[in-house]
Amino acid sequence: MKKLINFLIVMTLLLSLNAFGQTDKETVEDVMASYKAGVESLSTKGLSDLFLKESAVFESGGTEGTFEHYLDHHLGPELKEFKSFKFSNHEISTVVSLPYAFTTETYFFRIELAEDGKVIERKGVATSVLIKSGGQWKILKTHSSSRAKK
Numbered sequence: 001m002k003k004l005i006n007f008l009i010v011m012t013l014l015l016s017l018n019a020f021g022q023t024d025k026e027t028v029e030d031v032m033a034s035y036k037a038g039v040e041s042l043s044t045k046g047l048s049d050l051f052l053k054e055s056a057v058f059e060s061g062g063t064e065g066t067f068e069h070y071l072d073h074h075l076g077p078e079l080k081e082f083k084s085f086k087f088s089n090h091e092i093s094t095v096v097s098l099p100y101a102f103t104t105e106t107y108f109f110r111i112e113l114a115e116d117g118k119v120i121e122r123k124g125v126a127t128s129v130l131i132k133s134g135g136q137w138k139i140l141k142t143h144s145s146s147r148a149k150k
Contacts, residue, residue, distance in 0.1 A: 024137070025094050028101040028130055031137050036087055042079045044071055051139045052131065058143035067139070083114040101130040101137065108149055122146040 022030070031050055038047045051067035064070040079085070090107040104127050111120040126144035130137045 024096045024098070024101065024132065028094050028096065028103065028137050029092055031130065031139065032092060032103055032105065032128065035139070036090070039075075039079070040085055040087060042082055042085060044076050044079065047071065047075075052133070055139055056141045058141070060145045081114060083112040083117070084110075085112075086110050099132045100140075101132070103128045103130070109146070121149040123149045 035047060035050050038044065038050075048068060048071065053066070053068075055067040057064040057067055057070040059070075059074075064074055086109065088108045088110070090105065093104045095102045104125070106123075106125050108121065108123055111122075112118070113120070124144060124146035126142060128142040129140045131140045
């Protein structure tokens with residue numbers, strides 16, 4: 001009976017580790033996917049939780065400040081003007097070197113404006129630096145740029 005109980009305890013632990021044992025790389029990529037999903041949903045809800053308070057955002061040659069500043073003065077107002085925002089052909093490359101992670105993303109995006117239905121299609125790239133702090137991955141710096149889709 002004691003062997004059976006020990007076996008069950010070991011199996012439970014192994015199954016728990018397998019269920020919750022995401023690698024740092026997978027967790028980092030989940031953070032980046034959550035950001036992309038938030039933008040696609042045209043919602044800013046929860047996006048700040050993905051960034052450090054002292055984050056820095058750079059976009060198409062401009063310094064946007066912290067993510068909170070970017071959210072209040074750029075991204076938030078822009079999302080209100082869109083009928084839809086969709087990413088496609090998304091690829092991500094991730095390197096983890098604790099306590100940091102570095103991502104490079106390439107993608108296409110398509111925006112449809114709410115006011116007149118105008119469509120904007122672009123090819124984009126983004127690089128981000130994340131840091132693991134308190135057991136959680138947060139975006140420290142991110143830079144994105146885009147050009148007309150060909």
